[in-house]
Amino acid sequence: MTTGDARRGEETVSLVAAIRDSIVRGDFVPNQRLVEADLSAQFSASRASVRAALLELTNEGLVERVQNRGARVRAVSLDEAVEICEVRMVVEGLCAAKAAERITAKEIKELKEIGKSMRKAVSNGDVLGYSQLNQQLHRRVREIGEQQTATQVLDRLRAQSVRHQFRLAMHPGRPSTSLPEHLAIIDAICQHDAEAAERAARTHLRSVIAALREVDQASTPVLAR
Amino acid sequence: MTTGDARRGEETVSLVAAIRDSIVRGDFVPNQRLVEADLSAQFSASRASVRAALLELTNEGLVERVQNRGARVRAVSLDEAVEICEVRMVVEGLCAAKAAERITAKEIKELKEIGKSMRKAVSNGDVLGYSQLNQQLHRRVREIGEQQTATQVLDRLRAQSVRHQFRLAMHPGRPSTSLPEHLAIIDAICQHDAEAAERAARTHLRSVIAALREVDQASTPVLAR
């Protein structure tokens, strides 16, 4: 069966989603070549559509293309993942600060609700649920901050580092480290304290960066030779 | 004659540059429709190439596309320009901080040289030269900071707001305002003071945002009705 089907119009857009999912979920491993003809057959679409989709994914940073040499799944090194997180650090800091300025009473309740759910998930050992709440929190903060541009930037960066992100979420003990950081962000935003919110967001991402390095060292002990 | 010619291979890449230039230099005004067939004739390229180029420019944020309704030049509103500058503020801050950590003695000399040239350009009233030095400074700082990801983000954002940026550079009195800010960034980086460098970069961009608002109000007095 072909991985993803879609409604009639705009086949390319669904192809982009299908290929993106295949990359994110690991069906296509890093550095794997993506031959247009093969994808065309696999997803039963024309080569032009595949080509357009590859173009799009290249600009999202998930695929690398070299002139006349084709496309392959981009492998994000640890150093690159750190760089990405550093940019995320400052941009999420901006969003948190803006959110602190603009948040409404209703949204405060919502954010605190998320915080409560996160506490519960961690104490229950619900790693998957916590990960989803994590994403929800970050998304809501961006929405509250009303930063369209920042949101676009962050979406792109998140997609690029999703593999590292996932590995991190599965690391034992990680949730109990990040929970208080998340709660600090929520508190600062709910108190309309922009500076504190930015600091908290940065502290959190700094911790993520440190954890990234740690997890990588643990899983790549010396050098797989 | 066709606007841009190019070497044999990879016609699309040169088309992207040609259309981008046309947008940036104002040959294509904001909200102007970009019909594939017309561009195809104008640049004497196939429609497929034009299509690929428009895809690329869409992902750069210079063109907006709606499904089955074609592409048009994106009009960046003042609010959007401010948002873009806010993101730039924090990311350039990051780059400045990293540059302060990593700068070498040789690069310090180079940066100070740029500072000297800027002073000269301002005192000579050389607006264009100052603008170029400005760009050169920002670029060098990013390179010294060795932030690939941040550089990509900033390149994209700069391209989107180039029109506002240009109008700002032409504003009388603007250079003498921004010069000391630039010099402060240079000083902080050259003293390896990451925190001060980030603060200086932010202060500068904050000033740019304020100027953006001011210039816009001056040129759109009430509301063209």
Next chain:
DNA sequence: CGCACCGATATTGTCGACAATTTTGTCTCT
């Protein structure tokens, strides 16, 4: 035995044509 040259194969880049969709203009009916 190694290296450079050359041809065969695989893959991408480009093109023109056709199908699907949206927009525009016109005509009728109330």
Next chain:
DNA sequence: AGAGACAAAATTGTCGACAATATCGGTGCG
């Protein structure tokens, strides 16, 4: 005359085929 429906034009989305380019394997020469 105005609103709605229908047809025609314009434009985009998709497809298959051809040309250009890179990669791989074999052959001859030093």
